[in-house]
Amino acid sequence: MLAEQATALVNMEQLEKVYPNGTIAVRGVDLEAGAGEFICFVGPSGCGKSTIFKMIAGLEQPTGGQLEIFGNSPHEARKQNEIAFVFQEHTLLPWSTVEANVMLPLALRKVPKPERREAAHRALRLVGLSDYVKALPRELSGGMKMRVSIARALVSRPKLLLMDEPFGALDEITRQTLQQELLNIWRQEEGMTVLFITHNVFEAVYLSTRVVVMTPRPGKVSAVVDIPVPFPRDDTFRTSPEFGHYVGLVSQALKH
Amino acid sequence: MVIDKTELPALRYGNPDTKNKGRLRQAMPPAASVARKWGSKLLPPVAAFVIFIGGWELAGGLLGIPAYLLPKPSDIVRAAVENAGNLGVSVFTTLSEAIIGFLFSIVFGVLGAVLLASSKTVEKAVFPYAIVLQTIPIVAIAPIIVIWVGAGANAIVIISFLIGFFPMLSNTLIGLNSTDTNLKNLFFLYNASKFQTMWKLRLPAALPYIVAGLKISCTLAVIGAIVGEYIAGIGGGKGGLGYAITVAATRLQTPYLFACGLSASIMGIGFYLIVNYFSRAMLSSWHESEMRTR
Ligand SMILES: Nc1ncnc2c1ncn2[C@@H]1O[C@H](COP(=O)(O)OP(=O)(O)OP(=O)(O)O)[C@@H](O)[C@H]1O
Ligand SMILES: [Mg+2]
Numbered sequence: 001m002l003a004e005q006a007t008a009l010v011n012m013e014q015l016e017k018v019y020p021n022g023t024i025a026v027r028g029v030d031l032e033a034g035a036g037e038f039i040c041f042v043g044p045s046g047c048g049k050s051t052i053f054k055m056i057a058g059l060e061q062p063t064g065g066q067l068e069i070f071g072n073s074p075h076e077a078r079k080q081n082e083i084a085f086v087f088q089e090h091t092l093l094p095w096s097t098v099e100a101n102v103m104l105p106l107a108l109r110k111v112p113k114p115e116r117r118e119a120a121h122r123a124l125r126l127v128g129l130s131d132y133v134k135a136l137p138r139e140l141s142g143g144m145k146m147r148v149s150i151a152r153a154l155v156s157r158p159k160l161l162l163m164d165e166p167f168g169a170l171d172e173i174t175r176q177t178l179q180q181e182l183l184n185i186w187r188q189e190e191g192m193t194v195l196f197i198t199h200n201v202f203e204a205v206y207l208s209t210r211v212v213v214m215t216p217r218p219g220k221v222s223a224v225v226d227i228p229v230p231f232p233r234d235d236t237f238r239t240s241p242e243f244g245h246y247v248g249l250v251s252q253a254l255k256h
Numbered sequence: 257m258v259i260d261k262t263e264l265p266a267l268r269y270g271n272p273d274t275k276n277k278g279r280l281r282q283a284m285p286p287a288a289s290v291a292r293k294w295g296s297k298l299l300p301p302v303a304a305f306v307i308f309i310g311g312w313e314l315a316g317g318l319l320g321i322p323a324y325l326l327p328k329p330s331d332i333v334r335a336a337v338e339n340a341g342n343l344g345v346s347v348f349t350t351l352s353e354a355i356i357g358f359l360f361s362i363v364f365g366v367l368g369a370v371l372l373a374s375s376k377t378v379e380k381a382v383f384p385y386a387i388v389l390q391t392i393p394i395v396a397i398a399p400i401i402v403i404w405v406g407a408g409a410n411a412i413v414i415i416s417f418l419i420g421f422f423p424m425l426s427n428t429l430i431g432l433n434s435t436d437t438n439l440k441n442l443f444f445l446y447n448a449s450k451f452q453t454m455w456k457l458r459l460p461a462a463l464p465y466i467v468a469g470l471k472i473s474c475t476l477a478v479i480g481a482i483v484g485e486y487i488a489g490i491g492g493g494k495g496g497l498g499y500a501i502t503v504a505a506t507r508l509q510t511p512y513l514f515a516c517g518l519s520a521s522i523m524g525i526g527f528y529l530i531v532n533y534f535s536r537a538m539l540s541s542w543h544e545s546e547m548r549t550r
Contacts, residue, residue: 057445078447108443
C-alpha cells in the first residue's frame, strides 16, 4: 500500500467540479495514476473528460474532493514544469518556426539557447520532423502540426503528459501512424505517464495500460478496464481476438 | 516512425527566400500576353481619365466659365507650375506634420494599449471607453489644443496625432484581447510571466489588428494635419496645404486652390499606399518574425 502511495503521480478522491452556472461536470471521481502508465479516458461528449484534465493542469479549480499531482496541489505541480499538455487543436504560434514553437516551453523558462535547441531537435527527432526545423506551421499538414505539438510537449521531458483528443481531427491512417509513434515515444521516455482522452474505443484499447470509462450527467467513472497486453504492440494486435475482447469490454461499460 | 516524404509538401527551408515562392511557382507568361493583360486592364481607366479631362477642358473653353468659378485643367496645371515652389513647401510642411503626428499615434496608441491590457481591472474599466473613444470627432476639440499650446506646428502635430491615436489604441487593444484561448492556456501551463505572455503571444497575435489600425490612422493623420492648419494657421512657420488652401480661397485664386486640393489628395493617397505596402510586408513577415530574431 505504501509503495503504491509513493508511485502515484495523480491521485483523485471524490473529485468534483460544478461550474458556476450549475453544471455538474464531474462528481465522485476516484482514480490513481502511477508512474509509467498509459491511461485512456473514453466517454460520450460532455461527461467531463476535459474538465478533469483542466483541473489537473490548474486551469480549473475543483469544487470538491481531493486532487494531488506528484503529491502536491495542481498549482504547485505546474510550477515544477513536469506537466505537459497537448490540445485537440495544434495550438502552435503561427508566426514562429517549428523549432521556435518546440523550444517555447524552455524559452519561457529561460533555458540557455544551445540547450534549448538541442532539446528541441531531440524532440523533433522523436516525432520524425527533423527536416522541418525551419518550417512555419502553415506549411505543414494537420498530422505534422500535431507532431510538432507533441514534440513541444516532450521537449521538457515531462513526467505527466496530458493529451485531450489529440488525434481527433486526423484521418484514420495518420491517426494509426501517430498512435504507433506515441507508443514508441512513451516507451522510450521511461516513467512518463500519459493521460489520453479519446472518443475512439479502438484507439483507447490499442494505446493504454488502463481504460477509464466515463458516463455523463453527472460525469463519473463507470468502469476501469485493464488492458494487460504487453508492449510493443503493433498492427497484429489490432486484428487479434484479444483486441476484440477488450474493445467489447469497454464498449459494454460505455453503454451503462 | 516511417513517414512517406513524398506525401509531405516540398521542402524549401534551407532557402531564406521563402517570401517569393508563391510567385515563383507560377510559370511566367510570355511578355506579349503580359502587355495585353496590362493593356486591357489599364486602358479603360486611362481612356476615362482622358475623356473626362478633355471634356472638362473643352466645356470650360466653349461655355466660357470664368476660372475663379471653375478653372480648366490647363489653368490648374499653370497655377501649380507658376507656384511650384510654394506648393512644394506646403506639401512638405503638411506631410512632415502628418508623419510626425502619425508616428506619435503609433507609439502612444500601441504603448497605451499594452499598458491598458496589462491589468485586468484597468482593462475592464477602460475597454468600453476605448471602443467609443475612436469615434470622437477630434476636430471639434481642436480649437482647445490651439488655446493650450498656441497656433502653429505644435498644435497641428498634436491634432494630427490625436485624430490618429484613438483608432490605433482601440484596434491594438481589441487585438491584444482577442488572443486564442488555447494559446493563452498554453502560456499559463508553461508558467509564462505576464511580460512573456504580452511580448511573445499577445502582441504578435495582435499584429493584424495593429496593421488595420495603421491604415485607418495614416489617412486620419493627413486629414488631421490639414484640418489642423485650417484651425491653427502657421504660427510664424511656413504654411502647409491647409493654410495655402484657406489663403487661396479668401483671395479667390481658384486654380491654385484646385492645385492645392489635388496635391493634398495625391499626398493622402500616396501616404496610404506607402503605409499599406509596409503593413503588407510586416504581415507577411509576421509569420517569420521569430525566425528573424533567432
Ligand atoms: N466553462 C464552463 N462553464 C460551464 N459549463 C461547462 C464549462 N466547461 C464545460 N462545461 C460543461 O461541463 C460538462 C463537461 O464538459 P467537458 O468539456 O469536460 O466534457 P468532455 O467530456 O470533454 O466532452 P467532449 O468529449 O465533447 O470534449 C459539459 O456539460 C459542459 O457543458
Ligand atoms: Mg473535451
